[in-house]
Amino acid sequence: MAVLDQINGRWGKAILRAASVRTNLDWGMRREMMSQSYTIRVDQLWKIYCA
Known part of the structure; x- marks a missing residue:
């Protein structure tokens, strides 16, 4: 340090x-786009398939 x-x-x-500190605090995952399958x-x- x-x-x-x-x-x-x-x-x-x-x-x-530190890598754990977020740089862009405005970004966030869109919760409405999350899958409902838990x-x-x-x-x-x-x-x-690969040929």
């Missing part, structure tokens, strides 16, 4: 940040 603080102190605030149904999985 000390190195991170030094880099941010030299080059400007929030130049580097479990996996094997009969609904796609089948892919």
Whole structure:
């Protein structure tokens, strides 16, 4: 964290940040587009064939 603080102190605030910190807080998953299937149904999985 000390190195991170030094880099941010030299080059400007929030130049580097931890990967867990979100950069765009406006983005969010559309809840209305979520599947209503909360479990996996094997009969609904796609089948892919390779020749």
